[in-house]
Amino acid sequence: MNYHINFNFVWKYADKLYWGLVLSIELAFISILIGCVIGLALAVVYNDGHPWLKRVVSAYVEVVRNLPLLLLIYLIFYGIPSIGGFAFDATESFVLTLSLYAGAYLVEVFRAGLAAVSPGVIDAGKAIGLTAWQRFAYVRFPTMLRIVLPSLSNAFISLFKDTSLASVIAVPELTFGANWIKTNTFRAVEVWIVVAGVYLVVGWILLAALRLLERVLMPGRRT
Amino acid sequence: MTDPLVRITQVKKSFGSTLVLDGVDLDVPKGEVVVVIGPSGSGKTTLLRCINALETYDDGSIKVDGVEIGFRGEPGGPRKRRSDGELARIRADIGMVFQQFNLFPHLTAVENVMLGLTKVRGMPPAQAREKALHWLDRVGLSQKTANLPSQLSGGQQQRVGIARAVAMDPKVLLLDEITSALDPELVGEVLSVVRGLAAEGMTMVVVTHEMTFARDVGTQLVFMDHGHKIAEGPPNEILRRSDNERLRSFLSRIEFRQDG
Structure with a gap:
């Protein structure tokens, strides 16, 4: 074998990876945030809403969850401008896609969490005179959050990794940066090793941060 | 009459x-x-x-x-x-105490008692805390005020439940x-608290x-x-x-x- 591993080419274009990583984190952060809002709102609608609304939420979840994310990315990026007539840039398109995708997964997480809040605890909230909104803000939501936190951690890490798919519509995130370096240096192995390491480290930091949050929110509970 | x-x-x-x-x-x-x-x-x-x-x-x-x-x-x-x-x-x-205690699991003993005082009665937090501590003392839990429900025994949880209800000054x-x-x-420890209230x-x-x-x-x-x-x-x-x-x-x- 006469291929010599040489990382110098990767370091030379390190700024591509650096800015790619920054964008990946931004994409994940914004999409997760919007996804959480969608997920939480729809979970409440599902749990407390009219049966008719329940069916709408289920339909959204089923459609999004049964389509590959890659297909959704293409569908929204190429589909919406051609039928709706308004074009948006690849980054916006991807954030929209990942938010909708995150929303569909997080509805399930929040829905299960809300259902797991004991009815007795909600009764206790009623008994001290809390209104429906106060019961949600001070009893149901914080109790639910502690229940779902472990599953939320998994979802967040998956969504962070899913940002790599944005490279297919030329959003200049980490994987796209890696592709660019590979194309221009023909040093595929080195680039992918470095980028794999970056995803690993970021995922690991994210997990550690969420575990820390779990410990802060749930002292006295060992997992 | x-x-x-x-x-x-x-x-x-x-x-x-x-x-x-x-x-x-x-x-x-x-x-x-x-x-x-x-x-x-x-x-x-x-x-x-x-x-x-x-x-x-x-x-x-x-x-x-x-x-x-x-x-x-x-x-x-x-x-x-x-x-x-x-x-x-x-x-x-109207105060209520439940069979299964039903304490708010994410709040400490004193916070359980305070929630209704601050959010329903509109009491300033310092005053609510003082009142909550008074009632926790009354039910014999002055040493456990910062504990979460999961860190309390059943009898202790139920006494917090009583404190939470009576702190609201129910009719x-x-x-x-x-x-x-x-x-x-x-x-016994729970019933003696109720005897005191009676x-x-x-x-x-x-x-x-x-x-x-x-x-x-x-x-x-x-x-x-x-x-x-x-x-x-x-x-x-x-x-x-x-x-x-x-x-x-x-x-x-x-x-x-x-x-x-």
Whole structure:
């Protein structure tokens, strides 16, 4: 074998990876945030809403969850401008896609969490005179959050990794940066090793941060 | 004579096709402790939950301090179920302690007691904390104020539950089988707190299986079966009475349970 591993080419274009990583984190952060809002709102609608609304939420979840994310990315990026007539840039398109995708997964997480809040605890909230909104803000939501936190951690890490798919519509995130370096240096192995390491480290930091949050929110509970 | 604090007249309630309350009347004068006993499925817990509108009732009337609980509108005339906001205001003045404690799991003992004071009573946090600490001290938990419910024993959790209810200065306190989920050795510490409250003149409606407690603390004993009030009177009289077959058979089973 006469291929010599040489990382110098990767370091030379390190700024591509650096800015790619920054964008990946931004994409994940914004999409997760919007996804959480969608997920939480729809979970409440599902749990407390009219049966008719329940069916709408289920339909959204089923459609999004049964389509590959890659297909959704293409569908929204190429589909919406051609039928709706308004074009948006690849980054916006991807954030929209990942938010909708995150929303569909997080509805399930929040829905299960809300259902797991004991009815007795909600009764206790009623008994001290809390209104429906106060019961949600001070009893149901914080109790639910502690229940779902472990599953939320998994979802967040998956969504962070899913940002790599944005490279297919030329959003200049980490994987796209890696592709660019590979194309221009023909040093595929080195680039992918470095980028794999970056995803690993970021995922690991994210997990550690969420575990820390779990410990802060749930002292006295060992997992 | 003044009106009783709680007046229940001809209350009816069904779950589906099952009639659980079939025209129950009950008066609870201010400062008295009314103890409701009866076999499971007799409707006693449902009756208690109707008093603070955790359950709705279909017919009849429940008034606490003159205010109809479940409905607004004229008696006899068209009635409308109360909105969530109205119910919240009414419930704030009615305390309840639950069989399963039902503490807010994410809040410490003192925060459990404070929540209603700050969010419902609008008390400044410092003042609410002071009041909460006072009540936790009263129930013997001044050392456990910063503990989460998961770090407390059942008896301690239930005493927090009592503190949470009484800190709101309720007009009436509802106790729903508050010792049934406790290990036998923890029952005493909870009941002694309730005895103290009774001695201070707190009006209470108590559903319990603790006959000794019912006799000691109750000013009036009510026996329910199949959604009906079967017997009512001073505890000693009711517990010794043998003229009612159902009451007698219930009491013999209870005695048996206690012996075992």
